[in-house]
Amino acid sequence: MRVQKFAVSDAAFERSPGQTGDIFAGNVVDQRHGAPVTIGFGRYGKNQTLEETMTVDDVMVVLEGRLSVSSKAGTVSAGPGEIIHMPKGETVTIRSHEEGAVTAYVTYPHWQEARAD
């Protein structure tokens, strides 16, 4: 692999699997490219909810808007420039608010492969 730069405009957004809401993910690096991590951008419409049990460690950096994540540890909320780490095995409910949200994410290992297992 080589050093690469990515902008949100490089992401081909697809609806997150298993949900029908206005939540989209677009990988820019994943299992097709030979790196150990998946890198991508996420886009959340306003007032969306996504519940899942993490099959990978997922690190989200909020770029725009705000996300709240509820888990057994309580609820955390992050705005621009803040990070939420969702460890593998945790059951989480991710919520966007009135302004929606845009995120950058890194997962280890590749989330699409982990979901397919």
Added chain:
Amino acid sequence: MRVQKFAVSDAAFERSPGQTGDIFAGNVVDQRHGAPVTIGFGRYGKNQTLEETMTVDDVMVVLEGRLSVSSKAGTVSAGPGEIIHMPKGETVTIRSHEEGAVTAYVTYPHWQEARAD
């Protein structure tokens, strides 16, 4: 581990090893915490230069300012909301510019352990 949220104010910044410039890194999750990735924030003063050969895959999300990264593939430049992926094994020169930069980063595996090997 539990779900956690981090802001740049949570990072205890230390000068990056092997350099004497105005470049600091502050891990918020690393080998002490049981996750497979290191998560942190970086801070670059203006017009700084850091050259290194990557011992890990490093994903930087630029939060403020701008960074340029030169490698055998050429030079890429990223501003707020953009990502630079520096794969393991690449030799890179990271440059900040007049406005400095703040980043969020994720490395796999843990960069402090990889440097100690």
